[in-house]
Amino acid sequence: MSKLPKEPPAGEITPPALYLRRRELLKSAALFAGTASAIGGGLVWLTGGAARPSAAGAPGGEATPLGAGAPPGPPAAGASSSGTRSRDPFVTDEARTSYEDIVSYNNFYELGLSKSEPARNAGRLRLRPWAIACEGEVKKPEVVDLDTLLRWFPLEERVYRMRCVEAWSMVIPWLGFPLGALLRRLEPTSRARYVQFTTLLDREQLPGQRSDVLEWPYVEGLRIDEAMHPLTMLAVGLYGKTLLGQNGAPIRLVVPWKYGFKGCKSIVSIKLTERQPATSWSRAAPDEYGFYANVNPAVDHPRWSQATERRIGELRRRPTLPFNGYAEEVAGLYSGMDLRESF
8 A cells, every 4th residue: 555645634534435335336427438338222330340230221322321420521641540540451541532422423334324323323223132143163152142141241341542444533431341251152163263243234223224335234353363362342331331322232342453443333143264254344445444454554545644543532633553552462463464465
């Protein structure tokens, strides 16, 4: 990928879905011209480290508190939620993005192509009952009801940086559990090399699936060592509240060192496979969205630079960190790989 001479303002970056739709329309127009002349859920809240069921989510897309009182405000920059500096990779010292921004500025094309549409359409999504098929190369395949799944694992808060491929970022206090804990329970076979995640397919609940922007359902994937890494989690809440539809309710993938589109939302299937899964954005535009999608400021997107990012809630851009600031924890996973070739 060639380095662009100048990074465009964030507001001038066309969202990938709209760009791909326009590209398909141009292809269709060219073909036509040529022919004429000869495209609620309830969750859990933590008390003393144990998980307990909470009340069902409020109607109208409002989140259910996972504990008493309002969600905490963002800490000052350089301070953790306890007021002390932290080097824990699970809790960044950076100021958290406001709850209002996190739930109103979203990419979830199944619920709409703009940043605001997902929040408006999220009320269509029925969060109970919800089951996840855990299948493929495992010794203990099972279709698990979400509430059963949440009783299996204690929940924990992790404050992660999130970097979108569109060159904007947030800091989000997720609530969830390590994906590796679930995979170990399923007992992967010796043939398991990858983990494939699939989003719900339902055009009534997810009206964006009526479009042909992507092949539906949405599919993402990780290598099994990436999936088993301690930083990788399944999130069911944020800011101490139940996860909302626009953020991927009732359960979504969070991989903080990768671009945000890797975080499959509203998951209904987790399948371990021997072969690398064909993921949605890589199928749609393989020259723009690779399978690995590791945050890499040295590898530009073909249409914009990835060297800097716009943190939502801030005025100035900031440098993008390799692996989104998690290089110390994850760079070893890619030892010997050409990260420009395997982007």
